Amino acid sequence: MNTYPVERLREFATRVFVSCEVPKEDASTAADVLVTADVWGIDSHGVARLSAYFEMLKRGLINPRPQIKTVRDHPATAVVDADNGLGLVVGPRANEIAIEKADPRFAELLNQMYEELEGAMPGFRTFKRKLGLLISSPSARVFYHFDVPGQALWQVRGRKRIWIYPPTKPFLPATEVENVVRSLAMEDLSYEPWYDEYAEVYDMEPGDMLHWALNGPHRVSNLDSVCVSLTTEHWTPEIRRSYAMHYGNGILRNVANWSPRSSSLDGPAFWAKAGLTAAWRKSGMQKKQGYKRVLSYKVDPDAPLGVVPLDDKDRLTVNL
Numbered sequence: 001m002n003t004y005p006v007e008r009l010r011e012f013a014t015r016v017f018v019s020c021e022v023p024k025e026d027a028s029t030a031a032d033v034l035v036t037a038d039v040w041g042i043d044s045h046g047v048a049r050l051s052a053y054f055e056m057l058k059r060g061l062i063n064p065r066p067q068i069k070t071v072r073d074h075p076a077t078a079v080v081d082a083d084n085g086l087g088l089v090v091g092p093r094a095n096e097i098a099i100e101k102a103d104p105r106f107a108e109l110l111n112q113m114y115e116e117l118e119g120a121m122p123g124f125r126t127f128k129r130k131l132g133l134l135i136s137s138p139s140a141r142v143f144y145h146f147d148v149p150g151q152a153l154w155q156v157r158g159r160k161r162i163w164i165y166p167p168t169k170p171f172l173p174a175t176e177v178e179n180v181v182r183s184l185a186m187e188d189l190s191y192e193p194w195y196d197e198y199a200e201v202y203d204m205e206p207g208d209m210l211h212w213a214l215n216g217p218h219r220v221s222n223l224d225s226v227c228v229s230l231t232t233e234h235w236t237p238e239i240r241r242s243y244a245m246h247y248g249n250g251i252l253r254n255v256a257n258w259s260p261r262s263s264s265l266d267g268p269a270f271w272a273k274a275g276l277t278a279a280w281r282k283s284g285m286q287k288k289q290g291y292k293r294v295l296s297y298k299v300d301p302d303a304p305l306g307v308v309p310l311d312d313k314d315r316l317t318v319n320l
């Protein structure tokens with residue numbers, strides 16, 4: 001296999017785009033996006049795609065000199081008309097617009113929240129923190145699912161009920177976690193009404209915060225009021241080990257056809273799985289699989305649940 005220095009690849013890709021009449025500055029942005037994907041190990045979206053872009057530009061399927069315009073502009077969103085330009089150029093431009101719109105106070109708030117928690121709990125150290133703002137209607141529900149990173153829900157306005165279930169079989173089969181961490185499935189789980197007998201139920205009021213066991217399945221119903229909530233997610237060294245353990249167990253179960261029994265986060269078995277996980281991800285085997293999601297419903301405000309099923313012919317398969 002031939003390898004090439006990053007700089008050379010960047011320069012080569014830039015020249016290819018320029019040869020297709022892409023302006024120099026845009027060509028360099030596009031080349032940078034492709035090369036960065038390779039550097040990050042996402043080869044599927046890297047320089048391997050250059051020939052496809054070359055073909056599309058040569059056939060006139062992509063506009064090399066688009067007039068990129070913001071056609072609708074609101075405080076939190078913008079609609080950008082890309083004029084059929086290269087996504088590699090329009091994407092970064094749209095990202096810049098989105099970043100300019102983000103209120104820096106949300107990042108400050110997130111850090112302040114976690115600094116207070118870490119201050120109160122010696123040894124609790126978080127990274128890859130994320131904050132989500134949820135504004136939901138009085139009848140909104142979140143169906144039974146689990147999340148991979150650590151989670152907390154912070155109620156700001158309105159009331160909602162949350163059911164939290166044990167992160168163990170049968171509420172959360174180990175195979176489900178393994179498939180989600182390996183990107184073979186989404187986080188939704190099959191639910192049985194009798195699970196509720198084992199749930200902890202909380203009615204959240206403004207000012208309440210709830211945090212639950214890692215991977216604990218949960219579902220949520222708003223209690224007849226518009227709700228404003230914040231969700232936070234975070235990783236800790238232990239969560240990262242749990243991820244590696246599930247990933248390793250998944251490979252052993254599916255590829256080596258062996259039923260792993262250990263969920264230990266230390267010791268030789270764990271480190272062997274961590275090594276297996278790293279080698280597997282590096283090998284690129286994971287990318288050859290991937291999960292297909294079928295969109296089988298559409299939003300309908302008049303339907304009792306707010307959604308109606310799609311006919312077979314209208315279903316859409318999306319690669320994730």
Ligand SMILES: [Fe+2]
Pocket residue numbers: 145146147151218
């Ligand atoms: Fe969740």
